[in-house]
Amino acid sequence: MTSAAPTEPSGAPGRVPVHMAVVASGSAAWAAATGAGPDELAAAEDRALRQLVEAAAAAGVRWLTVQEPTGGRGLRSVADDLARRSVRVAPLDDVGGLPAAAGLTVLLTGRGRGRAAIVDAVRRLAEEGVRPADVDEKAIGARLDAPDVDLLVQTGGDRHVHDLLLWEVAYSELVVLDVPWPAVERAQVDQALAEYQRRDRRYGGIVTSGSGS
Secondary structure, three states: OOOOOOOOOOOOOOOOOOOOEEHHHHHHHHHHHHHHOHHHHHHHHHHHHHHHHHHHHHHHOOOEEEOOOOOOHHHHHHHHHHHHHOEEEEEHHHHHHHHOOOEEEEEEEEEOHHHHHHHHHHHHHHHHHHHHHOOOOOHOOOOOOOOOOOOEEEOOOOOOOEOOOOOOOOOEEEEOOOOOOOHHHHHHHHOOOOOOHHHHOOOOOOOOOOOOO
């Protein structure tokens, strides 16, 4: 059984990304530099997450995956209010069972979901009895939970590869923000989205996850 991941095409120049993923880095360095205690850090991280969601929703992003330290504690507390604005919040692991939605869907994770997701997809193929000769990119992509990522943003000047949606970020645009995660403002998110729109995307024959087999 394949997942319910959407099959929308990736964004094009001048358009907003369909799926934006964010790796929230720099919290420890920010706390050390500012002398912020645990409560101050948590409040700053919650604020940054809300700023990110507001910018993504205003821009028309359909899927927003966020890997951040608290796992989305702040957004979970206001999930009902967000739902009234057509924004829903769910764990990344639950995306396969989510019905289609008209507004923004925010997928939250406090840990990596890259290698494990690929292993799960291959395991599904084996359980379904798919012949080795029929295993290709399309077959694996159809069994992954999340849609392909158009824009990957990493905060805190972080430039190393994270274990987050490793398959889905192939051919995505990468924007690195030097500002640490707790200090992220909506202006920086808007800047990342504008940078995405300026780029001339060149695809390498990527197969959209969830396209079926």
